[in-house]
Amino acid sequence: MLLWRDGAVRETTVSAFDLADRGLLLADGVFDTLLVLNGQPFRAEAHRARLLGDAAALGFAIDPAAVEAAVGALAAAIGDGVVRVTATRGPGPRGLRPPAEPTPSLFATAAPLTPGLMFRPVRLAISPIRRNETSPTSRHKTLAYLDSVMAAEAAARAGFDDALMLNAAGRVACGTMANVFAVFGRRLVTPPVADGVLPGILRAEVVAAAAEAGLAAEERPLTPDELVRADGAFLTNSVRLVSPVTAVGTAAFAGAADAAIAAIAGVVRGRVAKACGAALPA
Amino acid sequence: MLLWRDGAVRETTVSAFDLADRGLLLADGVFDTLLVLNGQPFRAEAHRARLLGDAAALGFAIDPAAVEAAVGALAAAIGDGVVRVTATRGPGPRGLRPPAEPTPSLFATAAPLTPGLMFRPVRLAISPIRRNETSPTSRHKTLAYLDSVMAAEAAARAGFDDALMLNAAGRVACGTMANVFAVFGRRLVTPPVADGVLPGILRAEVVAAAAEAGLAAEERPLTPDELVRADGAFLTNSVRLVSPVTAVGTAAFAGAADAAIAAIAGVVRGRVAKACGAALPA
Numbered sequence: 001m002l003l004w005r006d007g008a009v010r011e012t013t014v015s016a017f018d019l020a021d022r023g024l025l026l027a028d029g030v031f032d033t034l035l036v037l038n039g040q041p042f043r044a045e046a047h048r049a050r051l052l053g054d055a056a057a058l059g060f061a062i063d064p065a066a067v068e069a070a071v072g073a074l075a076a077a078i079g080d081g082v083v084r085v086t087a088t089r090g091p092g093p094r095g096l097r098p099p100a101e102p103t104p105s106l107f108a109t110a111a112p113l114t115p116g117l118m119f120r121p122v123r124l125a126i127s128p129i130r131r132n133e134t135s136p137t138s139r140h141k142t143l144a145y146l147d148s149v150m151a152a153e154a155a156a157r158a159g160f161d162d163a164l165m166l167n168a169a170g171r172v173a174c175g176t177m178a179n180v181f182a183v184f185g186r187r188l189v190t191p192p193v194a195d196g197v198l199p200g201i202l203r204a205e206v207v208a209a210a211a212e213a214g215l216a217a218e219e220r221p222l223t224p225d226e227l228v229r230a231d232g233a234f235l236t237n238s239v240r241l242v243s244p245v246t247a248v249g250t251a252a253f254a255g256a257a258d259a260a261i262a263a264i265a266g267v268v269r270g271r272v273a274k275a276c277g278a279a280l281p282a
Numbered sequence: 283m284l285l286w287r288d289g290a291v292r293e294t295t296v297s298a299f300d301l302a303d304r305g306l307l308l309a310d311g312v313f314d315t316l317l318v319l320n321g322q323p324f325r326a327e328a329h330r331a332r333l334l335g336d337a338a339a340l341g342f343a344i345d346p347a348a349v350e351a352a353v354g355a356l357a358a359a360i361g362d363g364v365v366r367v368t369a370t371r372g373p374g375p376r377g378l379r380p381p382a383e384p385t386p387s388l389f390a391t392a393a394p395l396t397p398g399l400m401f402r403p404v405r406l407a408i409s410p411i412r413r414n415e416t417s418p419t420s421r422h423k424t425l426a427y428l429d430s431v432m433a434a435e436a437a438a439r440a441g442f443d444d445a446l447m448l449n450a451a452g453r454v455a456c457g458t459m460a461n462v463f464a465v466f467g468r469r470l471v472t473p474p475v476a477d478g479v480l481p482g483i484l485r486a487e488v489v490a491a492a493a494e495a496g497l498a499a500e501e502r503p504l505t506p507d508e509l510v511r512a513d514g515a516f517l518t519n520s521v522r523l524v525s526p527v528t529a530v531g532t533a534a535f536a537g538a539a540d541a542a543i544a545a546i547a548g549v550v551r552g553r554v555a556k557a558c559g560a561a562l563p564a
Contacts, residue, residue: 001302001376013373017299019389020283025368026427027309058428059435082376086307091295094283094364094393096427096434096459107301111376130450132414135429145308145378146340146426147417152378153341168412168450177378 002077004070004108009077013109021105022098023088027144029105030054031086034201035238036075036110038278041083042238044071046201054140055087060102062087067106074110080281082239083110088143113239118280119265120161121244122235124175126224127151127163131173133196138173141198148176162235164227164248167196172222178235178243179203181217182227183257188217188264189230195221202236206264209271213263224248232257234264242268284359286352286390291359295391303387304380305370309426311387312336313368316483317520318357318392320560323365324520326353328483336422337369342384344369349388356392362563363394364521370425395521400562401547403526404517406457408506409433409445413455415478420455423480430458444517446509446530449478454504460517460525461485463499464509465539470499470546471512477503484518488546491553495545506530514539516546524550 003013023029032051035042048067055062067085074083090103129151137144148165155163155176164180167173172191174180179200181190188210191197210217227233232253233245242265246253269280285295305311314333317324330349337344349367356365372385411433419426430447437445437458446462449455454473456462461482463472470492473479492499509515514535515527524547528535551562 003301005301013302014298014300016296017301018296019285019287019299019368020295020391021306022431024303024306024370025313025366025425026431027425028428028431031307058432084307084376086301088306094366094391094396096431097438098431098435109302109376114376128416129418130414130416132412132417132429132450134410134412134450135414136411136432137428142428143307143309144419144426144428146310146419146424147414149304149308149310149378149380150340150418153380156379168414168416 002074002110004074007069009073018091020091021088022090022092023105023143026096027142028058029086029088029143030058030141031084031143032141033082033084033238034071036078036081036083037272037276037280039076039079040276041071041075042272042275043201043205050199050201051085051087054142057136057140058089060089060104062104062106070106070108074108078110078112081110081112083108113281115281117239118241119243120240121246122161123247124162124164124245125155125158125160126249127155127165129165131165131167131196133167133169133194138196139193139198152176166224171195172224172227173197175235178237178240181206181234181236182222182230183232183260184230186215186260188215189222190219191222192219200236202238202241205268205271206236209267210264213267215260215264232261234261241272284356284392286356289351291355300373302373303370304372304374305387305425308378309424310340311368311370311425312340312423313366313425314423315364315366315520316353318360318363318365319554319558319562321358321361322558323353323357324554324557325483325487332481332483333367333369336424339418339422340371342371342386344386344388352388352390356390360392360394363392365390365392395563397563399521400523401525402522403528404443405529406444406446406527407437407440407442408531409437409447411447413447413449413478415449415451415476420478421475421480434458448506453477454506454509455479457517460519460522463488463516463518464504464512465514465542466512468497468542470497471504472501473504474501482518484520484523487550487553488518491549492546495549497542497546514543516543523554
């Protein structure tokens with residue numbers, strides 16, 4: 001894994017770090033993960049804007065030029081891979097209250113692509129851990145990611161690929177690291193941010209690209225019953241792009257939406273290839 | 283702030299650290315905070331047992347001898363202060379899934395006591411951020427602490443000392459870093475762990491010490507209405523010990539429970555003084 005810090009790319013992730021950093025002690029920070037192909041990050045501006053917005057929601061500022069430099073340097077170094085940018089509020093005194101003048105920490109890592117992850121179909125368990133839509137951590141990509149870690153781990157132990165998370169009200173929210181879309185005929189439905197959902201960059205891409213695939217996309221609340229009775233479903237995230245959902249718990253999809261999912265996956269594949277100037281890995 | 287790491291106490295918290303550590307990237311870790319007086323940690327065994335149990339709940343092991351060494355070394359160095367032990371699952375590859383063989387990270391810090399914090403009365407805002415009782419992070423002291431950070435910050439901006447957090451079901455849970463007790467005559471009521479509450483060491487101390495103060499303590503669900511109609515309330519945590527609550531939102535307590543709260547605070551003060559062999563700061 002490559003590390004960018006203080007303007008330099010290094011081959012090791014071990015670095016001098018203040019262990020009083022609030023990102024480490026209190027999950028007081030944000031991150032962003034983006035896809036790089038052919039040395040070109042996909043939708044870098046949208047990713048950067050969300051990261052800066054997430055930090056602003058927590059009450060600290062990130063230097064956009066530093067983020068751009070980190071992503072650019074790691075994208076050039078990794079060629080095809082995944083870049084993660086992490087920004088914390090920086091070190092602080094004991095206790096919850098942040099310092100009046102925070103000195104945020106910024107670093108980024110890059111790793112090679114995991115072969116076969118893009119467009120891979122997934123079977124989802126329904127997690128007993130609910131997504132907390134009353135918490136800002138449900139709609140901002142913060143370091144408080146342990147619920148997703150535990151939900152994914154329990155799903156894997158039960159033989160599933162990932163977990164579907166409902167919110168406290170019992171409505172469909174998202175995967176542990178992905179947005180979810182249900183397919184009804186030619187209509188795509190994805191839950192609104194207010195239901196405890198991250199405004200994913202690929203989620204926005206799919207909404208914007210739906211018409212190109214002959215589909216209509218709509219944001220509205222979705223119940224688990226509606227989801228399992230849909231023609232099909234898929235997850236979106238910035239690395240896996242479009243992951244067809246083959247089953248939710250014991251309910252398997254019959255394949256009625258396969259053509260629609262293939263159509264949106266094809267459009268997304270084309271947009272990524274065009275933006276990065278490279279064919280996607282098979 | 284003093285840092286313990288790898289067996290040594292240092293005067294700086296800056297240290298070589300793997301920035302791929304899952305504690306930093308995903309809040310995948312646990313911590314514990316304990317009070318030290320006269321070089322003696324209060325209830326070190328109970329704190330250590332909870333820390334090890336929290337890590338086990340996340341699926342990784344901590345060496346109890348290393349925790350004991352860290353707390354002992356920092357307690358001796360700080361004299362009167364607060365020691366925080368942090369343990370993470372350690373570094374991992376990209377993504378949510380932990381490595382099959384984790385190599386946990388352990389470090390600890392010590393800071394002097396903040397004068398006047400013990401037994402200080404507090405006014406509480408009711409936070410719009412709910413405590414998620416479906417999440418293991420509600421009953422284990424994990425690094426996913428951002429909800430509490432944001433709830434405390436919003437309360438402070440609104441002129442309160444701390445926030446009261448309700449759970450998703452609308453029942454009383456806790457403060458942002460403290461358990462809560464309501465006082466009804468000579469009865470103390472504190473919400474059960476199942477309602478999204480950390481099993482605090484001071485919470486257990488108060489339950490155990492209640493009879494000594496002429497009080498009866500009970501764990502049961504508590505509604506916000508019951509709380510504001512109680513004779514009084516207090517928070518407990520390992521540093522502040524017993525903090526009388528003077529108001530919840532716009533509802534001030536009339537003082538009917540002042541004698542009961544003073545009685546339990548006095549018993550706790552005596553137990554801490556006895557265990558540490560030192561008078562508490564005024």
